[in-house]
Amino acid sequence: MSGLGRSLERYRLRLPGGAAAQAATVVVYLLLTASLLRLFPQSIIAFLLFLANLALVFGARALRPAWQAGLAAVEMGLVFPLVAGANPFFVGVATTVAIYVALALGLNIVVGLAGLLDLGYVAFYATGSYLWAIFSTGQAARFLPFVHGALGGGWFWPFLLFGLAVGALMGAALGVPVLRLHGDYLAIVTLGFGEIIRLLAAGLNGITNGSIGLPGVQAPQILSVQLGQPIDYYFITLVLVGVIILVAQRLESSRVGRAWMAMREDEPAARAMGIRLVATKLLAFACGASFAGVMGVIFAAKQGYVDPTSFTFMESIGVVSMIVLGGMGSLPGVALGAAVVTLLNIQVLGGLSDWLNSLGARFGFSIPPELNPAQYHQLIFGLILLVMAVLRPGGLVPARRRHVQLALAPAAPAAARPRATERPARAEARAKAAPAPAPAADPAADPLLLVQGVTKRFGGLVAIDAVEMTVRGGHVHSLIGPNGAGKTTLFNMITGTYRPDGGRILFEGRPISGLQPEDVALRGISRTFQNIRLFREMTALENVLVGRHIHLRSNLADVLFRSPRMRREESEAVDRAAELLRYVGLAGLENELARNLPYGSQRRLEIARALAAEPRLLLLDEPAAGMNPRETAALLELIEDLRSGMGLTILLIEHDMKVVMSISDVITVLDHGAKISEGAPDQVRHDPRVIEAYLGRSAV
Amino acid sequence: MSSTLQTLPQLVLDGLVVGFVYALIAVGYTMVYGVLKLINFAHGDVFMVGAFVGTEVLRALTAGGRPLSPWALLLAAVVAAAAVTALLGAGIERVAYRPLRQAPTLILLVSAIGVSFLLEDLVRLVESIHLGKFVLPVPTVFATVYRIHVAGLQNPLTIRLNSIVVVVASILMMVGLTLFVGRTRPGKAMRAVAEDRTTAALQGIDVNAIIALTFLVGSGMGGAAGALFATQYTLVTPYMGFDIGIKAFTAAVVGGIGNIPGAFLGGILLGVLEQVGGGFIGTKFQNVVAFAILVLVLVLLPSGLLGERVQEGA
Amino acid sequence: MPHLRWARALGASALLAVLLASAACGGGAQPSSGGNSSGLQVIKIATQSPLSGDESVQGIALKNGAALKLKQEYDQFKAMGFDLQLDPQDDKGDPNTGVANAQKLAADSQVLAVVGHLDSGVMIPSEAQYHAAQLPIVSPANTNPNVTSQYKYPEISRICGRDDVQGPVGAIFAKDQLGVKTVFVIDNITAYGTGVANAFKQKAQEIGLQVVGSQSIDKSETDYSNVLTQIQQVKPDLVYYGGLYQGFALMLNQAAVRGIHTKWMGPDGVFSNGLVATAKENAIGVYATSVAAPTNLTPGGQKFIQDYTAEYKENPDPYAIYGYDAMGVVLQGLKDAIQKNGGKLPTRAQVRDAIRAITDYQGALVKVGFDSIGDNIYAGYYVYQITSANASTTGDAKLMAQYNPKGELVSQ
Known part of the structure; x- marks a missing residue:
């Protein structure tokens, strides 16, 4: 098993050779399979071989994406209708595959990108279907006073948009109550929601005509041309899937998509970067649901009949399994998964049973009806799900993060870089990385952060007791104390994770206590975490780009239409992020996944991510923890440069006294939630209360 | 007395x-969730397998001439169902869940759904051949059947002996389980693993063995519930596990998932609310x-009636 | 200039592709002419029914009945030079699959006709596909009125009656023959069950029966105590259950425990061997309307039972004989079309027209003649009472009354 598992795990679809060779392979294969399909119009194998063209195009990695897309469009938009257009079955299957591809891509936004388990996705599909069915069959006239009769097929086109809108609204409406839920719990609530929608569709006779369903749903019409042949739906669906793929791709590689992934990877860290959870989650639900809404309208028209049995929990599960089978979060994977599951369901197993039957008829044996494989599609399907989940949990085409080609000359790999060159490189990188924040007139005199009598209780325990602290601009201010002194609790109150029970916190003269973490981030405070909280499945560069989130202005429309503003902003952000990575010494690792970086580099990446927000106050929570002396020395150098080179104010929690003493302007000492000492390093070092706190009474 | 009020006592009964049947199934969900933080989607189908095993045993024992006493029949069916499903549950854990301990939740969910489909059609295949x-x-x-005349009610309350047996058997099993988890060494180990798997391992608890045991016990309870259910509702199909499984899961959630008495309370509450709600609307x-x-429970009261708050972001 | 070379290669191959494609077009879309080694021309008749999932009992019975008829007539067609083959499709009771299968059948030019669909919910969305392909389909058991009335395609016919007559017949029988005053109506929330229950309810109200209660309960529900408690409360003279036998059997069992004594009635969906197998003596006395004449009363029916039992080693489910007779109608049409075409292979349109032109085909069970929308003008409606707790419903039920397609009493 493990051998098979390993080879399954490793397999990647990639054609050999350069661009020309790959293009030639693709074209030759296309011609071959197209002729095959033409010659054997009944052959399921020829059809599957033809569909493999898409996989081949995907594997031709040497080709530019635009060429790949063009080739795929030619294959499905031109060649396929030419060679198989006369066969309604293949056209119908291709349409169904396309519908499921669109559904899977929509659900992938919710589940794959945003990490929100949704098991009731079919509810939105149902909504879109019923929307068109109710208005095009005259059912609406029975319960809406202002509607008379049935709408004609011409209304199909605006209803695509209505389906989109209603789907999005429903998605957002479902999103609101479940915002607080995670993982399995979310999965179950959405499952319940999906079932409720189906049961209501079956029960609310006056609106949906209940279990009897709505026959006679209108087919689309253009002017006076009546559509409705399989090939018409094929083209409509194909165009929409093209649009949806484009949209999904643009979303994924944008500020919005990064926010989704960041939220999926680590919610607290995402909030600390200024990502608004509520808006981001609702947007994910709405986007995913809108895809389903549109497809529902098409489905209703294509079937001509809508009833609740089309929208069972099994449908939702089917779409989920497409995503998992294909590879969560991976666009090509999800598309492939949708194709494989759909084909398996409606074609391969049926085909197998046909084939066995005809074989039986020819050779005079008969398969007992109870053993007919077509009856056991669920068994085979279950087996496939199980085997895939266990042996290749990443899916057929595991998600790969986008590799960004940087305009800069490639820097030497971090590990090989001689340390002597670091300083000049850093100065240069810094110069590009950030316009040095204009230092205030007299930074040292300016109280940037004021903590006034702040108190925090957990149950009966007082974690922070009326602490006073002033952090001045341009200082490195350290917060030290024994374990459990309340340092991180204080950090969490400054950054909005906890709300103080008493006292207040002022930043630049304005109160910030009680604000949400994302609002604190917007005010100009950025942080790192004690136990590194990177977005592990995103690249180093993407991590830093998430850090820039609050400075990016492009909205959904900018992203969808790739407006000039968005492109400019994005390329600036990538440049800036790359510079920051160089600045912290991670040049050359931009496209590495965060989880693959060594420990010390992860710490630096976290700092780079925090810097990307261009904070005026940087909070570092034990940045040297777990570092070896060499890494610690480099960190010291970095912090020093942040202060003197970039003029940044830093609030630091640290246990390593060498670090603290050598770098701090001011040190505040906490013990059991109370401030016991404050002052310059030398002052604090000799404070008996501090020595007592650290070494115990006997040492004094 | 209005007619809805007239029907209320019977509906509650x-x-x-x-x-009680929901409660027995819910226990399996809740125990597995306790130790693995996993919704064992295949549990409804383990219940279904239990129902089939019970039915087959009853068929075999009643097929011969001289019928056994009903008590012996029931005992044989329940014990056989529990034994088979206990092993089945442990097997499912070994094959479908253990390799995926570190995987994201969704993968486990899909693996569980795979098992669920597999079981449904396997049972169908076996019974079709058999x-x-x-x-x-x-x-x-x-x-x-007992009919109890109550003053003020037009109709006697009807209760089957079978129903009483189901309830009593459920209570016995719940008491047994509670004692097992609370008093015995393996039971305590189970709680330790549920609390903190890593620490439990450090203290020398064989975590894999305990997880297997959890599946063994939880699935056995589900299977026993299947056999009891079969005697109560007189028809079994391979596809019966899904709806009941979801409802039992709801029961587990209502009571507070991870909490055994909670599952019990949730099951009873759900059963009654469903009947009464159905009667009124x-x-x-x-x-x-x-x-x-x-x-509603998940959104408004995610920790359930008796459960502890689920840690976020942990 | 790698890109240029690449583009040229693409252009050349695209040209080649177009040439090849057009050549293939010119080559004719006809697949193999259908000749096989023995020189016979292949004709496929497909069946569409759920072979998997929880409706497969009826679906397989339907297919088996059709297969039996095809087997019996195989030699007749062989003598005419045709190799008659069955092409059984599994629609899973799922509209998506049903439509996809219909498209598959439409694309297979050897398929000349279809027997099928158990579920009206699958039949109705598939009809457009059959219509587009001019492929005739004869439905053995879709009693939903919309099947023929919605689109009125010439390809769609059925040999059975309609629920908007079957339901009312039940109501009329209940009032006139049973002297019932109050009824309680239950449906199982499916297109079929709700449809027929609504038709019953409407007629009942029209003819002055009092509907004292009405509930819907999901077909997969196992616990009917809620509904039964209400029935116990309102004490109707008759309970009508629009649904299939599984739910009805469970309800009867649980009603017996409750000590509920009332009359029970259901449509043809409950009139199954499974009802008696599950409900045993509780099924005794139950009335069922049906669109089928008693199998054991016609000589054809008796022979069918013998043949079926010999072939499949089990008693036929009621759907089996519907499948058998639907196939009979299809083959009759096919024979007529072949004859009209001078013994040569007919087109689908010819088969379609020949089927629709049938005016009196005597099947094992039903007599068939089609009206303009494909409904059977001889469709009878029958009311049975189950009298025995063993053996098959089809064998042992007692015929109580017979109604004509207008819902008028023919005989008692």
């Missing part, structure tokens, strides 16, 4: 019986009531 059909009527075990929306309870 029937709800209680269903509720009997040529897969929707099986269940032989009657206890035919006795129409059986058409009986399942809507169940799912609405599920959604």
Whole structure:
């Protein structure tokens, strides 16, 4: 098993050779399979071989994406209708595959990108279907006073948009109550929601005509041309899937998509970067649901009949399994998964049973009806799900993060870089990385952060007791104390994770206590975490780009239409992020996944991510923890440069006294939630209360 | 007295019986969730397998000439169902869940759904070969019915001996389980693993063995519930596990997932609410009531009635 | 200039592709002419029914009945030079699959006709596909009125009656023959069950029966105590259950425990061997309307039972004989079309027209003649009472009354 598992795990679809060779392979294969399909119009194998063209195009990695897309469009938009257009079955299957591809891509936004388990996705599909069915069959006239009769097929086109809108609204409406839920719990609530929608569709006779369903749903019409042949739906669906793929791709590689992934990877860290959870989650639900809404309208028209049995929990599960089978979060994977599951369901197993039957008829044996494989599609399907989940949990085409080609000359790999060159490189990188924040007139005199009598209780325990602290601009201010002194609790109150029970916190003269973490981030405070909280499945560069989130202005429309503003902003952000990575010494690792970086580099990446927000106050929570002396020395150098080179104010929690003493302007000492000492390093070092706190009474 | 009020006592009584069955299944969900933080989607189908094993045992024992006493029949069916499903549950854990301990939740969920499909069609295949059909009527075990006349009610309250047996058996099993988890060494180890797997391992607890044991016990309870259910509702199909499984899961959630008494309370509550709700707003929306309870409890009271708050972001 | 070379290669191959494609077009879309080694021309008749899932008992019975008829007539067609083959499709009771299968059949030019669909919910969305392909389909058991009335395609016919007559017949029988005053109506929330229950309810109200209660309960529900408690409360003279036998059997069992004594009635969906197998003596006395004449009363029916039992080693489910007779109608049409075409292979349109032109085909069970929308003008409606707790419903039920397609009493 493990051998098979390993080879399954490793397999990647990639054609050999350069661009020309790959293009030639693709074209030759296309011609071959197209002729095959033409010659054997009944052959399921020829059809599957033809569909493999898409996989081949995907594997031709040497080709530019635009060429790949063009080739795929030619294959499905031109060649396929030419060679198989006369066969309604293949056209119908291709349409169904396309519908499921669109559904899977929509659900992938919710589940794959945003990490929100949704098991009731079919509810939105149902909504879109019923929307068109109710208005095009005259059912609406029975319960809406202002509607008379049935709408004609011409209304199909605006209803695509209505389906989109209603789907999005429903998605957002479902999103609101479940915002607080995670993982399995979310999965179950959405499952319940999906079932409720189906049961209501079956029960609310006056609106949906209940279990009897709505026959006679209108087919689309253009002017006076009546559509409705399989090939018409094929083209409509194909165009929409093209649009949806484009949209999904643009979303994924944008500020919005990064926010989704960041939220999926680590919610607290995402909030600390200024990502608004509520808006981001609702947007994910709405986007995913809108895809389903549109497809529902098409489905209703294509079937001509809508009833609740089309929208069972099994449908939702089917779409989920497409995503998992294909590879969560991976666009090509999800598309492939949708194709494989759909084909398996409606074609391969049926085909197998046909084939066995005809074989039986020819050779005079008969398969007992109870053993007919077509009856056991669920068994085979279950087996496939199980085997895939266990042996290749990443899916057929595991998600790969986008590799960004940087305009800069490639820097030497971090590990090989001689340390002597670091300083000049850093100065240069810094110069590009950030316009040095204009230092205030007299930074040292300016109280940037004021903590006034702040108190925090957990149950009966007082974690922070009326602490006073002033952090001045341009200082490195350290917060030290024994374990459990309340340092991180204080950090969490400054950054909005906890709300103080008493006292207040002022930043630049304005109160910030009680604000949400994302609002604190917007005010100009950025942080790192004690136990590194990177977005592990995103690249180093993407991590830093998430850090820039609050400075990016492009909205959904900018992203969808790739407006000039968005492109400019994005390329600036990538440049800036790359510079920051160089600045912290991670040049050359931009496209590495965060989880693959060594420990010390992860710490630096976290700092780079925090810097990307261009904070005026940087909070570092034990940045040297777990570092070896060499890494610690480099960190010291970095912090020093942040202060003197970039003029940044830093609030630091640290246990390593060498670090603290050598770098701090001011040190505040906490013990059991109370401030016991404050002052310059030398002052604090000799404070008996501090020595007592650290070494115990006997040492004094 | 209005007619809805007239029917209320009978509805509550029937709800209680269903509720006890839900409770037994819910225990399996809740135990597995406790140790693995996993919704064992295949549990409803483990229940279904239990129902089939019970039915087959009853068929075999009633087929011969001299019928056994109903008590022996029931005991044989329940024990056989529990034994088979206990092993089945442990096997499922070994094959479908253990390799995926570190994987994201969704992968586990899909693996569980895979198992669920597999079980449904496997049972169907086996029964199709064995009997040529897969929707099986269940032989009657206890035919006795009690009718209790209550002053003020037009109709006597009806309760079957079988229902009483189901309730009593459920209570016995719950008491046994509670003692097992609370008093015995393996039971305590189970709680330790549920609390903190890593620490439990450091203290020398064989975590894998305990997880396997959890599946063994939880699935066995589910299987026993299947056999009891079969005697109560007289028909078994390979596809019966899904709806009941979801409802039992709802029961586990209502009571507070991870909490055994909570599962029990949730099951009974759900059973009664469903019956009474169906009685008042129409059986058409009986399942809507169940799912609405599920959604509302999760949204408003995610820790359930007796559960502890689930740690976020941990 | 790698890109240029690449583009040229693409252009050349695209040209080649177009040439090849057009050549293939010119080559004719005809697949193999259908000749096989023995020189016979292949004709495929497909069946569409759920072979998997929880409705497969009826679906397989339907297919088996059709297969039996085809087997019996195989030699007749062989003598005419045709190799008659069955092409059984599994629609899973799922509209998506049903439509996809219909498209598959439409694309297979050897398929000349279809027997099928158990579920009206699958039949109705598939009809457009059959219509587009001019492929005739004869429905053995879709009693939903919309099947023929919605689109009125010439390809769609059925040999059975309609629910908007079957339901009312039940109501009329209940009032006139049973002297019932109050009824309680239950449906199982499916297109079929709700449809027929609504038709019953409407007629009942029209003719002055009092509907004292009405509930819907999901077909997969196992616990009917809620509904039964209400029935116990309102004490109707008759309970009508629009649904299939599984739910009805469970309800009867649980009603017996409750000590509920009332009359029970259901449509043809409950009139199954499974009802008696599950409900045993509780099924005794139950009335069922049906669109089928008693199998054991016609000589054809008796022979069918013998043949079926010999072939499949089990008693036929009621759907089996519907499948058998639907196939009979299809083959009759096919024979007529072949004859009209001078013994040569007919087109689908010819088969379609020949089927629709049938005016009196005597099947094993039903007599068939089609009206303009494909409904059977001889469709009878029958009311049975189950009298025995063993053996098959089809064998042992007692015929109580017979109604004509207008819902008028023919005989008692």
